[in-house]
Amino acid sequence: MRKGREKKMSNTASKKISTSNRKGQMKQVWFRFRKNKLAMIGLVVITILILACLSASLYIPYEKVYTQSIRDAFIPPFSEGHIFGTDQFGRDLFARIMYGGRISLFAGLVTIGIAFVMGIILGGSAGFFGGKTDTIIMRFCDILMSVPGILLSMTIVAALGQGLGKMLIAMSVSLIPRQARTVRAAVLTLRGQEFVEAARCYGTRNSTIIFRHIIPNVMGPLIIGVMSGIGGQILQIASLGFLGIGIAPPTPEWGTIISENQSNILFYPYLGLVPGLFIMVAVLSLNFIGDGLRDALDPKQKN
Amino acid sequence: MIKYTLRRILLMIPVIIGITFLVHFILMISPGDPAQMIVGPEATLEDIEMKRHELGLDQPQVVQYLKYMWNALHGDFGTSWFQSFNVMTEFSHRLPYTLRLGFLAIIWAVALGIPLGVISAVRHNTIVDYALTVLSLILVSAPAFWIGMMYQVFFSLNLRWLPASGASTWRHYILPALSLGGGVFATNCRTTRTWLLDTLRSDFVRTARAKGNKEVTVVFKHALRNSLLPIITQIGVNFSIIMGGSVITETVYAFPGIGSYLINAVKAKDVPIVMASILVVAVIVGITNLVVDLMYAVVDPRVQLGGK
């Protein structure tokens, strides 16, 4: 009992030390990141975009997303009350885009999150334990990667049916093998490093080595992967939405907005242009951040 | 080399069995009775039961799967559930369109992407480099279907240069190929730049310079061939991306390939068509990867096929 408490205390104490140290390291990364203008622009833009989408209910009444009126159909952009105009049903495009952004950004984040965690678990154990574990996991990844990701997602959505949750599962499944491979490769190089051998030397258990030495060291490349991965996921969600197998209309999502306006785009191009630009700006910002992070986390690569 | 190729082809078999089984499995366990969907809501229980028997749906899953694969091996991909035509015949009409489009897209993406990447690397941190970087970043950041639509609006509607949909003449291929290859072009351009810059900093390039080689020779004779190795690997990935992207592009341009065919099948859950598409795509991707690895061995003398 007492021993347990002691352990806990010292753990928090040691955590304190390591977090304060980590802060110093994070500071350096931030310092280098801040110097990258494009990355900073990306960070500012994506922050504004996320905040704007999250707080959409504060400045746009929810009904505006769905209220239809034939009288108000195809109002051009920059009209009073409809800054981006309206669609064929007279729904306000601005409202749909801002509310739709919630789903697009959220889904991007969640799928990459799932893939991130699963990738660490699968790729980590494949790389670290090697042997049979490695073979089984990697063969399974090979199978999932034998068809393009979007085809796999499409098929899974088709099987499970439409809906946000199902779509998230479908997209994560096609992303996990790629993530697992990256982690495995990183773990394999780390496993051979002398510092892992050093930890073994004083009897560190495998699980401890993974959590204390391997995972913190693969985080860098993984975070970079995630940052540029979110962008890709937002594009994928939009594509599924466009194909009509993502989020079911009339729920707005950036891809579905373009999809439902597809037949009118040739005559009212703004209906496609505006939501498309939103996707592009969001993904571009995330890519800038990803690039900036790569340079900041791995400075030697640049020079 | 032949031994290696054979072994690789043998290794492809479990992967293809795996993916087809997986797809078959999730399509079959998913909710909704296909027999009922096919015969329609007004059908009697007997009708449904009959349809079920006719399609073999009353048999265990594994048996259904084995039967399907056995037939597929003999070139019989079954008949579409909802439209009564033979999947194989339909595929033989549509696959050439998709392959033609795919090859066109990959050719321009490689033929332009790599040289522009080289220019970007050699002139790094100049205006040319920045312009190319921004262009490729835009191309990877914008959704492919959106770019396709914007091309339609601009090149077909406004400028009236090219047809917006269909595939009857060669001019119909231009816009789809352009939008399908865009993302791949951008990644090729960016990776070529990164890898070449990396190689240009390596020791043997310094040696080449110390010999008195001109910069042009250093880049093209020494550095480029070495940076080609990762680029070749990239091409394998490219092909997979193109196969996936063709679903979207074909939908945008109402292009009569298997992509647009597949998407309708997926929506209707027309299992024979979905299965056939997955099978065909998996085989194509597998073969491309094999070809890429063989090419790799040709370019890089260090790679010994058959070894570990």
Added chain:
Amino acid sequence: MSNVLVETKNLKKYFPHRLGMVHAVDDVSLTIREGETLGVVGESGCGKSTLGRAILRLHEPTSGDVLYDGKSIIGLKSREFRPFQTKMQMVFQDPYSSLDPRMSVFDLVADPLRICKTVPKAQLPEKVSETMELCGLPATYNNVYPHEMDGGRRQRVGLARALVLDPKFIVCDEPVSALDVSIQAQILNLLMDMQEQRKLAYMFITHDLCVVRHISNDIMVMYMGQVVEYAKKEEIFAHQAHPYTKALLSAIPTTDLSRRNRERHVLKGEVSNPINPKPGCRFAPRCPYATAKCSEPQPLVEIAPNHFVACHECSKG
């Protein structure tokens, strides 16, 4: 004479390879006494690092035995092995890859204590700073990260990490070969000070005969996984017998101008891999004195008290 601390008996470590078995360590028996240093010398690929790792069970030996203080440590379960582990530590060659880049100096040195719990938690910070101080790392280095330090300072951290558990035996795997000469001397002196203060036993792995001469009591020369000569330091430098040892010694460039025009035995050829080696002398293909008899197995023969050589030519008379 002090007690024997570490002993190996016919230790073998083979690795599977595409072309067969690599005999990385082949039938090595050695003894290291408390407070003494065994220098293991050889060129890259001779199995000296593998030997060190096999003794610490970082590579599980293929066969043979390792004894610590008379007790066999091979085949022990991890819990049974733990008490031995704290007594046997290692200092690594590469000061860059041997330290976890995400840990500060304090954490790096404290890590063995947190894992092995050899001191009560409350005393951990004290123990860590004491050890760091000993290795020439004042408390100002607590929050410094490896990448902010040069090779010499990093190697001090590596040494502190090994010493914090109060081991009795340390395997030093080329600890100074990546360092500049002026820093190399600092680290060598530090190692020798520690040995004097704590009666440490070292196994000092290196390719540099000058360094080994400076720090060792016994010297073992390895070639392609096998021991070719094993003797006291004074003996080996005065009466080296094996042609390979002779060649190694004569190849060393020295600052002594009088030795400038000495006769040199420049060896022909290069070390190959010990993959499925033939039973004979592995040095024979490069040996200037090779005869037909070299294709027979060459056992270690005691040609003088405690001076062992694996060469039929030398053991003859």
Added chain:
Amino acid sequence: MENLLEIKDLNVIYKTDEAIVHALNGFTLSVKKGETLGLVGETGAGKTTMCLSTLRLLPDQVGEVVSGSIKYRNIDILKASKKEMLKLRGAEISMIFQDPMSGLNPVMRVGDQIKEVLNLHFPDMSPKDKDARVDEVLTLVGITPERKDQFPHQFSGGMKQRVVIAMALVAEPKLLLADEPTTALDVTIQAQILALMRELKEKFDSAMVLVTHDLGIVAEFCESVAVAYAGEIVESGTIEQVFARDKNHPYTKGLFNCIPDLTSTAPRLTPIPGYMANPRDLPKGCKFANRCAHCTEKCMAAVPEMQEVAPGHFIKCNLFEKGASGQ
């Protein structure tokens, strides 16, 4: 004898994102025709930077010559045109790099890599002569000509370094810059390579700058020596003058004391205390001052003058100022 290469007061910096690294700080060195000069120094002494500056191969957009001059015969290297430099590299001045593992193009046959030098600098030579020349030079470095169609990965480290040497010498250059040619190799292989280099150098009558951190190698293979510390030469002279250990720069002396050798009986080495000055933030006086036992206020205030303590023996230290008592 006439000077082949003359470097005067050279200052080179590397610009990185975070800081400016002062690699060479008033580096002065001259190499006579046909001589073998050992350039000794530790990591960060500026040895490699000196070689790269001489060939004008400092990394693009990062390395920059701030001031000083490099003269090869009568050519001002820093002002020479690109075309002139192309003619010099490989033909007149060639370089052997430290790491033989990465110094050869992995996808080119070794014979072709050697022949490339001939193609560049002897365009008039017939293909047959070129092939014969490649065979000849390969034989010289101890590689059978049949191996010229192999790729670098089929060679061991020592053999690769032989290929690199063959490549550097095939055009019979007047000056050879060898940057730690044996550091990555085992002792017995090092002995082979050094013996080979000496033999070939004599055969072709080239001058050689042998860059190394090993005083032993210098003692055995060079005629004169220059000791570099933090981007400047602190001592230079003939082997006999410097290795007599009579008058030395405190740093050179420190180096001698901290090498374990085969004869000394001292129980402990005498290391140089402290660490090399940070090249991002150099002291304004003598760079060695903070590690020096003889440091005075004068040493901290300004960079010491170079003193000629004997004909041809120079030491950059206030201890040897004219009129001072010496050590």
